[in-house]
Amino acid sequence: MDHNELKKCGFCGESIPANATRCPYCASILELPVDDSFARDGDAGTDGPGQEGQNDFSTGPDQQYYTGSQPGYQDPNTENRPYYVERRQNTTQNSGKAPLGNGLKVFLTLLFALLPGIGQLAGIITAIIFMSSSDDSDRRSFGSALLVANLILFILACLGCFVLALIGQSFAL
Amino acid sequence: MEMDLLLKEIFDLAGSLICHQLPERSLMAGGLVLPVCARDMGIYAGIFTAFAYLAVTRRLGAQRPPGLAAAVAMTVMMVPMMLDGVLSYAGFIETNNTARLFTGLFFGLPVPILLVPAANFSAYGHNDRPVLKSWTELIIVYGAGILICASILHGLMPYAAAGLMYVTGLLALISRIIFTVVRRSSTGSKWRIRTVTVLGSASALIFLYVLSSYILQPLKEMLLAR
Numbered sequence: 001m002d003h004n005e006l007k008k009c010g011f012c013g014e015s016i017p018a019n020a021t022r023c024p025y026c027a028s029i030l031e032l033p034v035d036d037s038f039a040r041d042g043d044a045g046t047d048g049p050g051q052e053g054q055n056d057f058s059t060g061p062d063q064q065y066y067t068g069s070q071p072g073y074q075d076p077n078t079e080n081r082p083y084y085v086e087r088r089q090n091t092t093q094n095s096g097k098a099p100l101g102n103g104l105k106v107f108l109t110l111l112f113a114l115l116p117g118i119g120q121l122a123g124i125i126t127a128i129i130f131m132s133s134s135d136d137s138d139r140r141s142f143g144s145a146l147l148v149a150n151l152i153l154f155i156l157a158c159l160g161c162f163v164l165a166l167i168g169q170s171f172a173l
Numbered sequence: 174m175e176m177d178l179l180l181k182e183i184f185d186l187a188g189s190l191i192c193h194q195l196p197e198r199s200l201m202a203g204g205l206v207l208p209v210c211a212r213d214m215g216i217y218a219g220i221f222t223a224f225a226y227l228a229v230t231r232r233l234g235a236q237r238p239p240g241l242a243a244a245v246a247m248t249v250m251m252v253p254m255m256l257d258g259v260l261s262y263a264g265f266i267e268t269n270n271t272a273r274l275f276t277g278l279f280f281g282l283p284v285p286i287l288l289v290p291a292a293n294f295s296a297y298g299h300n301d302r303p304v305l306k307s308w309t310e311l312i313i314v315y316g317a318g319i320l321i322c323a324s325i326l327h328g329l330m331p332y333a334a335a336g337l338m339y340v341t342g343l344l345a346l347i348s349r350i351i352f353t354v355v356r357r358s359s360t361g362s363k364w365r366i367r368t369v370t371v372l373g374s375a376s377a378l379i380f381l382y383v384l385s386s387y388i389l390q391p392l393k394e395m396l397l398a399r
Contacts, residue, residue, distance in 0.1 A: 117255050121248045121251060124244065124248055124287060125241070125244055125245055125248055128238050128239070128240075128241055128244040129241060131238055131290075131294060132238075132240075132241065137296045137297050138296075140294075140296035140297075141296035141297075143296075144294040144296060144357070145357070147238070147287065147290075147291045147294075148291045148292075148353055148354065148357055151284070151287055151288055151291060151350075151353075152350060152353075152354070155284070155346075159191070161258070161259070162258070163384075163388060163389070165258070165262040166193055166389070166392050166396075167388075167392060168262070
């Protein structure tokens with residue numbers, strides 16, 4: 001393959017080398033090397049008809065997702081299976097919607113982080129909105145990260161305010 | 174009675190990790206002052222109630238967060254505690270233990286409901302399991318929380334039950350936060366994630382103990398000495 005050949009990142013839309021497996025701009029994983037032995041050992045005996053080929057990276061957006069929680073699907077190696085497998089199967093899933101820009105993501109994250117209390121509450125609501133985007137994995141991924149960050153920041157902000165208030169009260173008189 | 178005093182020592186130690194434990198801001202049960210102040214009791218009663226509901230209905234693995242309307246309603250109900258705390262500390266309003274308890278409850282209830290899907294949500298999957306299926310469930314959780322807090326307020330709940338509820342709520346919150354962070358950032362197996370969660374939770378408790386010993390308790394003694 002020609003090293004100057006470019007393709008568009010499905011997550012951030014930037015032009016990246018065609019052979020890149022990870023976007024150098026947004027760090028999204030585009031492809032991961034397939035460990036065939038893992039797929040054979042873990043899934044070979046359990047995939048039913050119609051589930052063949054779901055480990056392929058050529059899986060198109062119209063094909064069914066593989067999540068391990070599908071009705072009727074039993075994975076004997078669930079206990080030992082690394083969590084990244086689920087992500088590996090679906091990284092190519094994305095909608096035709098324009099992805100969120102990195103600048104906007106940074107701006108929103110900072111805005112919600114810097115306003116104690118109200119900022120985090122707004123962040124939680126925004127996160128739920130992004131997580132509800134039914135066909136956009138980029139927004140959903142950002143939404144879930146935003147939700148975790150804002151919940152933790154919210155609890156830490158409350159703890160900090162409480163300690164500060166107590167310090168203020170102790171030295172008030 | 175000796176058992177109650179032994180329990181009180183244990184619960185008071187747990188309470189000292191996150192609370193000033195000022196007696197005038199705390200509620201009583203069975204003639205004993207509860208291990209945390211009224212506001213914290215409300216928060217942890219809410220956290221306990223929501224976690225208990227999710228555990229009983231087997232939703233601790235739920236992936237889908239509540240709908241937008243429910244999320245907005247829950248977050249709006251968190252605001253009164255922030256206002257109550259900020260305005261009373263700033264001296265603009267006089268608050269009381271009833272207000273502290275119930276505003277704390279409305280603050281604590283949504284935390285597990287949001288935290289559980291935050292850990293399990295998959296950006297690339299279907300997220301078939303909702304954390305709450307309907308508004309009725311939300312009303313049930315809030316109703317149960319209100320009943321629990323009303324029983325604490327009127328001294329109907331035994332001291333041991335209230336203390337155990339606080340300790341369980343605190344441990345559930347800390348371990349779930351650590352689990353969420355580890356789950357979202359780790360690529361290890363389930364057992365590795367569980368081990369890291371246990372170690373992380375123990376570290377968080379040690380951190381809180383140090384924070385309490387060197388900051389909270391000296392401040393509390395200063396306030397009590399005045």
